[in-house]
Amino acid sequence: MTPLFARSPRRARTALASGLLALVCAAPLQAGERPFLRGDVTVSGDVLTLGDLVADAPPAASRTALFRAPALGQTGTIQASRIVSAAEQLGIGAVESSGRAQVTVTRAARHVGSNEIEAVLRKRLAAQFGFDAASTGIVFDGQSPALIVAPDVTGEVAVADLVVDRRSRRIQATVWIGPSPTERRAQLRVGGSLVELVEVAIAGRAYARGDEIRDVAVERRAKDLVPQDAIYDGAALEGRVARRPLAAGTLLRPADLVRPELVTRGDVVTVIYTAPGVSLTMRAKTSDSGALGDTVGVVNPQSKKALQAVVVGPGRVSVSAAPTARLAAVKSAP
Numbered sequence: 001m002t003p004l005f006a007r008s009p010r011r012a013r014t015a016l017a018s019g020l021l022a023l024v025c026a027a028p029l030q031a032g033e034r035p036f037l038r039g040d041v042t043v044s045g046d047v048l049t050l051g052d053l054v055a056d057a058p059p060a061a062s063r064t065a066l067f068r069a070p071a072l073g074q075t076g077t078i079q080a081s082r083i084v085s086a087a088e089q090l091g092i093g094a095v096e097s098s099g100r101a102q103v104t105v106t107r108a109a110r111h112v113g114s115n116e117i118e119a120v121l122r123k124r125l126a127a128q129f130g131f132d133a134a135s136t137g138i139v140f141d142g143q144s145p146a147l148i149v150a151p152d153v154t155g156e157v158a159v160a161d162l163v164v165d166r167r168s169r170r171i172q173a174t175v176w177i178g179p180s181p182t183e184r185r186a187q188l189r190v191g192g193s194l195v196e197l198v199e200v201a202i203a204g205r206a207y208a209r210g211d212e213i214r215d216v217a218v219e220r221r222a223k224d225l226v227p228q229d230a231i232y233d234g235a236a237l238e239g240r241v242a243r244r245p246l247a248a249g250t251l252l253r254p255a256d257l258v259r260p261e262l263v264t265r266g267d268v269v270t271v272i273y274t275a276p277g278v279s280l281t282m283r284a285k286t287s288d289s290g291a292l293g294d295t296v297g298v299v300n301p302q303s304k305k306a307l308q309a310v311v312v313g314p315g316r317v318s319v320s321a322a323p324t325a326r327l328a329a330v331k332s333a334p
Helices: 080-089 114-129 323-332
Strands: 041-043 047-049 065-068 075-079 102-107 110-112 136-140 147-149 158-165 170-177 186-203 216-222 261-263 268-275 278-286 295-299 306-313 316-320
Touching: 075 080, 080 102, 114 136, 114 158, 114 170, 114 186, 136 216, 147 170, 147 186, 261 306, 268 306, 295 316
Parallel strands: 041 102, 268 316
Antiparallel strands: 047 065, 075 102, 110 147, 136 186, 158 170, 170 186, 186 216, 268 278, 278 295, 295 306, 306 316
């Protein structure tokens, strides 16, 4: 059997083997039946049969092995004309192609990525060497490791030959999947460095300038790669708005956030004056912008007298009597 697809991590090149494993005599077609070319297909085995590529072919011919399937997890293409020609050689006759120029074939696979591999290694580091799995991460050498096996291969990722150098914080191990240590379906030797992880807040979605920060996610990242002013506590984000546009996944820092301004410079606001036994309101114009709790300047438009007031709400500021004034009021009270 001649390989149909190049075993490459990228999309296999379009090719078709000229040889067939065997030729069988097709059973006579029933009236009204006509085999037709399938669309893009996914297969689980390592051999492509006629039935994988042509629908409604006679059962005897459908089971005929024609070509090798792509490698696990890979995809390849076959020219439709080649498939039609192969079917004719099996005595099936004309195959309806519906104008398709090629058929895409994907080999099904179970893909175990670096996140799952890292989680298993961290668990093993905690059990065998006493590391804190929650605060210990692994930066792998080179490309992110991955294990690729057939879809029917069950079982969790296992670790063998784990070696840790505490001084250099380097690790090496073998990770594998299979029914048992003696029947491994795939295995990989991995190496990397241990890093300390910290929790950081990131934008859960994109924000425009002035949007209130509501959707926040927490991720663990290597401490050495996180700015010192990164926001670890999500509670510190309550009531904040974006100072600038933020993309989804942006690590949040204090410089990116501000409290929403409740008064703006030049606004006409309500000034609430309070003193022992006295509460007055008046209208004034602000000379500053401020958020809740900020001190801003206000000017009485009639007397032109300037005061310092505290923002207590949207369009509202408060002015309290000075301590000396309050003390005089108390002493003069009957």
